[in-house]
Amino acid sequence: MNQPKRIEIGKPSQIPLRGSRTVSTDEGDIAIFRTAEETFFAVKDSCPHRQGPLSQGIVHGNRVTCPLHNWVIDLESGEATGPDKGCTPTYQIELEGDLLYLTQ
Amino acid sequence: MREKLVVIGNGMAGMRTVEELLKVAPQQYEITVIGDEPHPNYNRIMLSPLLAGDKQFDDIILNTPEWYSKHNINLLAGTPAASIHRGRREVTLADQRTVHYDRLLLATGSLPFILPIPGNDLEGVIGFRTLEDVESMINAAQNHKHAVIIGGGLLGLEAANGLKRQGMSVTVVHISSVMMNQQLDDAASQLLKRKLEDDGLKFLLEAETEAILGKQRVEAVRFKDGLEIPADLVVMAVGIRPSIDLAKSSGLYCNRGVVVSDTMQSYDPKIYAVGECVEHRGTTYGLVAPLFEQAKVVANHLAQYGIGIYSGSVTSTKLKVTGVDLFSAGNFREEEGDDVLLYQDPNRGIYKKLVLANNRIKGAVLYGDTIDGARYFQMMRDSTDVTELRDSLLFRQAHLGDSGHGDLQVMSLPDNAEVCGCNGVCKGDITQAIHKNNLFTLDEVRSHTKASASCGSCTALVEQILASTVGEGYEETPNQKPVCGCTTFPHDQVQKAIKTLELKSHDAVFHALEWKNSDGCHICRPAVNYYILAAWPGEYDDPQSRFVNERAHGNIQKDGSYSVVPRMWGGLTTPDELRAIADVADKFKVPEVKVTGGQRIDLFGIQKEDLPALWSDLNEAGFVSGHAYGKAMRTVKTCVGSQWCRFGTQDSTGLGVKLEQLTWGSWMPHKFKLAVSGCPRNCAEATIKDFGVVCVDSGYELHIGGNGGIKVRVTDLLTKVDSEEEVMEYCAAFTQFYREDAYYLERTAPWVERVGLHLIKEKIVENETLRKELAERFAISQQSAQIDPWEQHAAGTEAAQTFMPMASL
Numbered sequence: 001m002n003q004p005k006r007i008e009i010g011k012p013s014q015i016p017l018r019g020s021r022t023v024s025t026d027e028g029d030i031a032i033f034r035t036a037e038e039t040f041f042a043v044k045d046s047c048p049h050r051q052g053p054l055s056q057g058i059v060h061g062n063r064v065t066c067p068l069h070n071w072v073i074d075l076e077s078g079e080a081t082g083p084d085k086g087c088t089p090t091y092q093i094e095l096e097g098d099l100l101y102l103t104q
Numbered sequence: 105m106r107e108k109l110v111v112i113g114n115g116m117a118g119m120r121t122v123e124e125l126l127k128v129a130p131q132q133y134e135i136t137v138i139g140d141e142p143h144p145n146y147n148r149i150m151l152s153p154l155l156a157g158d159k160q161f162d163d164i165i166l167n168t169p170e171w172y173s174k175h176n177i178n179l180l181a182g183t184p185a186a187s188i189h190r191g192r193r194e195v196t197l198a199d200q201r202t203v204h205y206d207r208l209l210l211a212t213g214s215l216p217f218i219l220p221i222p223g224n225d226l227e228g229v230i231g232f233r234t235l236e237d238v239e240s241m242i243n244a245a246q247n248h249k250h251a252v253i254i255g256g257g258l259l260g261l262e263a264a265n266g267l268k269r270q271g272m273s274v275t276v277v278h279i280s281s282v283m284m285n286q287q288l289d290d291a292a293s294q295l296l297k298r299k300l301e302d303d304g305l306k307f308l309l310e311a312e313t314e315a316i317l318g319k320q321r322v323e324a325v326r327f328k329d330g331l332e333i334p335a336d337l338v339v340m341a342v343g344i345r346p347s348i349d350l351a352k353s354s355g356l357y358c359n360r361g362v363v364v365s366d367t368m369q370s371y372d373p374k375i376y377a378v379g380e381c382v383e384h385r386g387t388t389y390g391l392v393a394p395l396f397e398q399a400k401v402v403a404n405h406l407a408q409y410g411i412g413i414y415s416g417s418v419t420s421t422k423l424k425v426t427g428v429d430l431f432s433a434g435n436f437r438e439e440e441g442d443d444v445l446l447y448q449d450p451n452r453g454i455y456k457k458l459v460l461a462n463n464r465i466k467g468a469v470l471y472g473d474t475i476d477g478a479r480y481f482q483m484m485r486d487s488t489d490v491t492e493l494r495d496s497l498l499f500r501q502a503h504l505g506d507s508g509h510g511d512l513q514v515m516s517l518p519d520n521a522e523v524c525g526c527n528g529v530c531k532g533d534i535t536q537a538i539h540k541n542n543l544f545t546l547d548e549v550r551s552h553t554k555a556s557a558s559c560g561s562c563t564a565l566v567e568q569i570l571a572s573t574v575g576e577g578y579e580e581t582p583n584q585k586p587v588c589g590c591t592t593f594p595h596d597q598v599q600k601a602i603k604t605l606e607l608k609s610h611d612a613v614f615h616a617l618e619w620k621n622s623d624g625c626h627i628c629r630p631a632v633n634y635y636i637l638a639a640w641p642g643e644y645d646d647p648q649s650r651f652v653n654e655r656a657h658g659n660i661q662k663d664g665s666y667s668v669v670p671r672m673w674g675g676l677t678t679p680d681e682l683r684a685i686a687d688v689a690d691k692f693k694v695p696e697v698k699v700t701g702g703q704r705i706d707l708f709g710i711q712k713e714d715l716p717a718l719w720s721d722l723n724e725a726g727f728v729s730g731h732a733y734g735k736a737m738r739t740v741k742t743c744v745g746s747q748w749c750r751f752g753t754q755d756s757t758g759l760g761v762k763l764e765q766l767t768w769g770s771w772m773p774h775k776f777k778l779a780v781s782g783c784p785r786n787c788a789e790a791t792i793k794d795f796g797v798v799c800v801d802s803g804y805e806l807h808i809g810g811n812g813g814i815k816v817r818v819t820d821l822l823t824k825v826d827s828e829e830e831v832m833e834y835c836a837a838f839t840q841f842y843r844e845d846a847y848y849l850e851r852t853a854p855w856v857e858r859v860g861l862h863l864i865k866e867k868i869v870e871n872e873t874l875r876k877e878l879a880e881r882f883a884i885s886q887q888s889a890q891i892d893p894w895e896q897h898a899a900g901t902e903a904a905q906t907f908m909p910m911a912s913l
């Protein structure tokens with residue numbers, strides 16, 4: 001395993017409120033979420049159901065609804081909620097000043 | 105300190121209320137449940153299959169002992185509450201223990217009515233209400249032969265069926281000549297009787313029981329006319345009586361039941377009541393669906409949430425006897441002035457009767473073929489005007505192309521039959537999920553199994569499975585159904601509030617209507633967004649509240665790529681346009697190019713990052729977005745018409761182009777499609793479109809409310825007009841009326857059925873002023889809608905940036 005890297009990815013204002021932008025990496029996209037409460041989350045941009053792009057879903061509270069078949073994923077844990085079972089990897093993200101840092 | 109909630113009655117309504125309360129306010133109360141029965145809460149409905157031997161007790165437990173402890177609920181089971189001291193706010197149990205409450209919930213259910221006749225206290229004379237009753241019936245069946253059921257209603261027949269299955273010889277005694285006279289008319293009752301007689305039950309109708317005979321245990325039953333029949337077991341199923349002794353003795357106002365307000369509070373506001381023990385607006389209920397609606401209201405009120413009120417329910421019934429398909433709802437006895445629609449095929453054992461008052465269904469009895477029961481019930485609760493449907497109402501809707509499902513009888517389906525074609529869910533998966541997770545509503549089945557959660561075409565089937573598994577129509581009254589779990593308000597009230605209170609943002613709506621989550625969810629956010637932009641054109645539109653397709657202006661595909669469909673006005677194109685599309689397809693290495701069913705070309709498999717650049721190229725060649733992705737105006741299909749066709753009566757292609765120019769860009773409650781055919785041969789399929797025009801020699805027929813798709817619906821004829829100008833005006837007016845009136849995700853077909861063709865004709869055909877006003881409002885809203893979203897997001901714009909990753913690592 002490589003050492004975890006902490007990388008600057010941009011400013012909060014680049015992400016729409018209640019929305020998401022992606023960060024592309026060699027191992028696939030990571031979705032960065034900005035919630036109504038100005039909390040930031042980073043999860044793999046791939047739904048545990050059938051790999052739908054979570055970054056394209058509707059963000060509500062600390063959750064996102066997958067655009068393909070409406071699974072609702074908890075952004076903090078990456079777990080599917082309700083009766084659905086599955087989990088998508090999460091990453092550490094921090095806001096310092098006006099910059100976001102992702103630890104990968 | 106948390107307030108103390110005490111629930112008296114560990115039954116279906118009480119525990120449902122607690123479950124609803126835990127959903128919305130899990131921490132608010134310290135909860136104690138006092139239950140007479142020495143068990144955890146079980147599914148009383150399932151006592152019938154338990155008796156018939158189809159189920160074990162473990163299968164029918166709704167809340168396990170672990171459930172109570174997991175939620176820190178103090179369960180005092182096995183001892184009844186004996187008195188309530190309202191001054192001290194204290195409940196005393198029969199064993200003298202006392203429990204203090206801040207709020208009290210009475211959920212004591214009801215008791216079987218025992219006829220006041222001699223011998224009614226002999227051993228072997230019981231009701232059919234509890235697990236103990238079932239146990240004594242099963243015991244009797246092992247040691248005795250003759251069972252007599254007094255009462256030929258729902259409960260009596262289920263008891264009779266169960267005891268027969270346990271091997272007893274069963275006679276059903278009924279006082280009237282019509283069995284199940286609360287639910288059935290004579291004809292249906294006859295069919296049912298014949299069927300049950302074939303199965304081996306005996307009936308004594310118009311028989312009045314005089315006495316039950318025996319020394320210690322029952323030995324015989326004697327009737328008024330002197331007849332005596334042997335009996336080792338007598339089950340009294342002549343009705344139920346709300347269990348109100350406790351409430352009465354504590355001084356609460358009771359009539360037939362504990363009298364409650366619309367918030368389910370008794371005359372003492374600290375004391376709520378729910379379930380069969382309740383009398384609400386003069387009515388008591390004996391089926392779970394209304395009780396569950398009540399439970400929700402109580403829970404919301406206890407949680408100090410919103411302003412949900414209970415305003416009564418309409419119920420429907422099914423008999424849970426294998427091999428009997430029977431459905432009954434509403435008031436099925438015609439009165440003067442009512443109409444009756446009747447279908448009878450005694451040889452096949454099919455009988456259907458609908459009673460209409462003012463062209464609205466007020467009651468239904470179905471025997472032998474009940475597949476449309478849920479549909480009639482829905483129409484009844486929605487008070488749908490069925491004038492236009494009368495010709496076909498009694499014939500199965502399933503015949504009208506329920507695509508992929510057709511002619512299915514749910515009872516006869518094997519477990520491995522696929523019910524939901526979208527999600528691959530079989531009947532067995534659904535019944536299992538219902539049992540395992542104690543599901544009662546369509547929404548619950550949807551979220552647990554995904555059945556009917558996608559295209560919805562199998563909804564009726566899933567409802568049937570639900571009904572045949574748990575026994576009843578469990579859906580909430582739809583016109584009161586909240587938009588989603590975030591609110592108690594139904595669609596029409598949200599629409600109205602947005603208009604009258606001038607609410608112009610999500611925050612404003614969520615605040616004014618006390619939404620439970622400040623952010624809403626993926627169901628309410630798009631709906632509210634649409635309602636605001638329809639009511640206040642040009643003033644507000646939140647992209648983050650739109651489904652991905654409307655944000656990315658393309659259809660998302662299963663691999664996360666997008667499809668791109670440029671508009672081809674009226675299906676016309678040119679060599680230059682085709683060349684431009686070919687160039688784009690080459691340049692962006694588009695994996696697939698296809699001619700769509702909507703007379704235009706679809707480019708598939710485009711990566712999100714490429715969309716803005718591809719749109720720029722298309723814009724340059726003169727194309728705009730085709731909105732193939734939106735709840736929006738989609739296409740106008742045309743045929744060649746008088747320009748070329750030897751039969752063409754008018755310029756259908758030209759008119760199609762004009763209509764598309766009029767309507768493109770418009771956001772709608774659901775997708776909206778048009779077509780213009782040049783003659784009645786109708787090559788453009790105008791009679792299955794939301795708005796279709798069929799040209800004839802003398803003018804233009806205007807058709808509305810059709811669609812292909814999941815449930816084919818042929819249009820209704822709106823009117824006939826003389827000129828293209830009139831077609832345009834009627835089209836604009838109709839479109840706008842639909843935009844303002846329909847619920848989000850309600851296509852014109854169901855909308856027309858809900859509001860009635862009458863109303864639409866009244867507004868658009870008969871009232872010129874209204875028509876012109878509607879058309880005018882449409883024109884205004886189009887000013888802010890006819891902006892090509894592709895141009896707005898084309899390469900080089902700021903908006904295009906959001907289609908790219910924010911960083912690459």
Ligand code: SRM
Pocket residue numbers: 559659660661667669698699700701702703704705706732733738739775777792793810811812813814815851
């Ligand atoms: C592309 C196309 C199929 C084709 O290759 O021909 C198509 C593709 C889709 N249709 Fe369709 N429909 C297409 C013509 C039709 C037609 C035929 C027509 O318009 O004459 C129908 C039946 C007629 C009708 O709508 O009344 C049709 C009835 C549906 C339905 C069922 C609608 C209903 O009310 O029952 C859905 C589901 C929905 O909208 O909820 C649907 C949904 C879809 C979706 C959007 C499914 C989705 O949500 O992803 C498909 C998107 C695929 C994509 O990525 O583009 N599609 N779809 C057609 C695009 C037409 C266009 O140019 O815009």
Ligand SMILES: Cc1cc2nc3c(=O)[nH]c(=O)nc-3n(C[C@H](O)[C@H](O)[C@H](O)COP(=O)(O)OP(=O)(O)OC[C@H]3O[C@@H](n4cnc5c(N)ncnc54)[C@H](O)[C@@H]3O)c2cc1C
Pocket residue numbers: 112113114115116117118138139140141148149150151152183184185186211212213214232233234259262347350378379380381389390391392393395422424574575576
């Ligand atoms: C055999 C059978 C089949 C049925 N089939 C259907 C069907 O197919 N569809 C349908 O919709 N409905 C059906 N029902 C009706 C349905 O079961 C009832 O409507 C529902 O159970 C009522 O709920 P409840 O909470 O009001 O009453 P209950 O479920 O009866 O709960 C009340 C509880 O309160 C307890 N209690 C009463 N007094 C006290 C006291 N003083 N202290 C402590 N506890 C007390 C009782 O012991 C009981 O456990 C059926 C009922 C039966 C018996």
Ligand code: SF4
Pocket residue numbers: none
């Ligand atoms: S294009 Fe239409 S019919 Fe074909 S799979 Fe998709 S939704 Fe179903």
Ligand code: FES
Pocket residue numbers: 047048049050051052066067068069070071
């Ligand atoms: S891929 Fe996300 S719900 Fe199916």
